[in-house]
Amino acid sequence: MRHHASASNTTRNNKNKPSSNLKMVGSVRARVIRTLLAIQNGQSLSSVLDPLLNSLHEGDKGFAHALLLTTLRQWFALERLLNTLAVNNIDEIEVRTTIQVGLTQLLYLQVADHAAIHETVEAVKEIEFAHASGLVNAILRKVVKNTHKYRKKCDKNHSLPNWLAYQLKQDWSEEYAALTQGLRQPAPMFLRANTTINTIDAYQQSLVEADVSADMVELVSALQLPNATDNAATSVHTQALRLEQSTAVAGLPSFAEGAASVQDMHAQLAAPLIHQALINKVNADALKNDAENTNELHILDACAAPGGKLAHWLELLNTDKQSPLFHVKQQDTDETSDSTSSRTVKLTAIDNEAPRITRIHENLERLHLAQSEHINLNIVCADATRWQGIGESKPQQADKNAPVFDAILLDSPCTATGVIRRHPDISLLRAEEDVEQTVSLQAEILDNLWAQLKVDGYLLYVTCSILKQENVEQMQDFLRHHTNATAIEFTEACNWGIAQDVGRQCLPIDSASGDGFYYALLKKTV
Ligand SMILES: C[S@@+](CC[C@H](N)C(=O)[O-])C[C@H]1O[C@@H](n2cnc3c(N)ncnc32)[C@H](O)[C@@H]1O
Numbered sequence: 001m002r003h004h005a006s007a008s009n010t011t012r013n014n015k016n017k018p019s020s021n022l023k024m025v026g027s028v029r030a031r032v033i034r035t036l037l038a039i040q041n042g043q044s045l046s047s048v049l050d051p052l053l054n055s056l057h058e059g060d061k062g063f064a065h066a067l068l069l070t071t072l073r074q075w076f077a078l079e080r081l082l083n084t085l086a087v088n089n090i091d092e093i094e095v096r097t098t099i100q101v102g103l104t105q106l107l108y109l110q111v112a113d114h115a116a117i118h119e120t121v122e123a124v125k126e127i128e129f130a131h132a133s134g135l136v137n138a139i140l141r142k143v144v145k146n147t148h149k150y151r152k153k154c155d156k157n158h159s160l161p162n163w164l165a166y167q168l169k170q171d172w173s174e175e176y177a178a179l180t181q182g183l184r185q186p187a188p189m190f191l192r193a194n195t196t197i198n199t200i201d202a203y204q205q206s207l208v209e210a211d212v213s214a215d216m217v218e219l220v221s222a223l224q225l226p227n228a229t230d231n232a233a234t235s236v237h238t239q240a241l242r243l244e245q246s247t248a249v250a251g252l253p254s255f256a257e258g259a260a261s262v263q264d265m266h267a268q269l270a271a272p273l274i275h276q277a278l279i280n281k282v283n284a285d286a287l288k289n290d291a292e293n294t295n296e297l298h299i300l301d302a303c304a305a306p307g308g309k310l311a312h313w314l315e316l317l318n319t320d321k322q323s324p325l326f327h328v329k330q331q332d333t334d335e336t337s338d339s340t341s342s343r344t345v346k347l348t349a350i351d352n353e354a355p356r357i358t359r360i361h362e363n364l365e366r367l368h369l370a371q372s373e374h375i376n377l378n379i380v381c382a383d384a385t386r387w388q389g390i391g392e393s394k395p396q397q398a399d400k401n402a403p404v405f406d407a408i409l410l411d412s413p414c415t416a417t418g419v420i421r422r423h424p425d426i427s428l429l430r431a432e433e434d435v436e437q438t439v440s441l442q443a444e445i446l447d448n449l450w451a452q453l454k455v456d457g458y459l460l461y462v463t464c465s466i467l468k469q470e471n472v473e474q475m476q477d478f479l480r481h482h483t484n485a486t487a488i489e490f491t492e493a494c495n496w497g498i499a500q501d502v503g504r505q506c507l508p509i510d511s512a513s514g515d516g517f518y519y520a521l522l523k524k525t526v
Helices: 028-040 045-054 058-073 075-085 093-107 113-126 130-144 147-155 162-171 176-182 200-209 267-287 308-319 354-366 425-429 432-450 472-481
Strands: 190-193 214-223 234-243 260-262 296-302 327-331 338-342 344-351 375-381 405-411 453-463 485-487 518-524
Touching (some): 028 113, 045 058, 058 093, 075 147, 093 113, 113 130, 162 176, 162 432, 200 214, 267 453, 308 354, 308 375, 308 405, 344 354, 472 485
Parallel strands (some): 296 405, 344 375, 405 453
Antiparallel strands (some): 190 234, 214 234, 453 518
């Protein structure tokens, strides 16, 4: 019996919590400091970033964004540096945060010394900690005497909480130095062209015409899928567009009209992989002339919000309308000829957070994917540890407990340690004890969904974590407890990720490459 916790994937901050609320008044620096205090108080960057930026004049937004994101990326390194700079311990989080914002300007943003010091001292007064203005001034003045030395000191080592750095060293000793430095850098911006509206080449061309430089990155996956002819690996190709410079989506051609989505290049592997696995299942069923599977296919995107991978899967389904998924070849009763009938694909998407479900609907509307002729789409707010898809599919089915899904995409809740470059608040918000809770939640979801997968069906397990406990170790544990599961091998012909005992792991080391995702494909054998 595997250990299960009833916990949800929550984040906590176990440090002294600052008291201030998010008050968007005063100078840019004071607003950034207040935003950082709100994050230390447990709020996510995504919930506070827009209120901050929307409160500012257009001309100040870029600086505020850079100051906030860079301070978060360098947070733990700045904390360590601050501890060596102060003669006495500084207990007030408001004061520490202000000094860290000052250090970011001096060490990472090349703000002129005088402006950085003067404005930061003014900001500490604005947040009503004027008694510390002398201290802030003294520490920042000390640093400008030798910024080169302090920058070097700050860059040494990692900028992560110690528990996370320790775990990464255990998991990735060879890659550790590059990985921890990689996590301090910004990530490139990637797009996915909506192939139901334009080809990838055509969208790249429209980017050129809009003066947005982008190159195409091709990811190749090679899967040792059973039933492939002569045991050759099945190749799956994914093409992502990488922008030379990150930009606001409003500046991208036809973005509002649904021509493209922002999605990390490694996140763009998920839909093509499960789509190919589904095609393989359908082809294998056809060879076996499996009547039960001929009329309807039912597929599941579990943990679907805000719908990035769901939209991608719908794009693939809608782009290839001649696919065997929609057309069933049947042998006529006299066995002398074949006929073809059409088949509906039922796609169910679930997530347990209602506000995030609203975002799925908004995203699909923008991409013109909310409705389509061949696909019966059903979006449900439900808890994947308990939800039963039975009856959703075939209410008239005799055996109410028979599994119903031909393929399942499980983009699992996780610690999101693989996307720290984009969401640097994760380093501050995650606590060590979250890992075990998350691993238990993942196991619970896996168990519940596995029981609902048909024999010969596939489940793609995905996380944006770089911790082995949530990834390869989760899969090893799953395979030990489910003898009817087999892991499909990703061969060395894959040009992404690092082969694991089960599945493949991408690490966010290369500043031009994608985030830290893990992929494992499982097949149900009996
Ligand atoms: C990694 S995100 C999914 C991202 C999504 N697949 C995409 O590509 O846009 C994980 C999702 O799991 C959902 N989640 C967490 N616990 C869940 C549960 N017990 N049941 C269903 N969904 C859950 C979260 O609300 C979150 O939206």
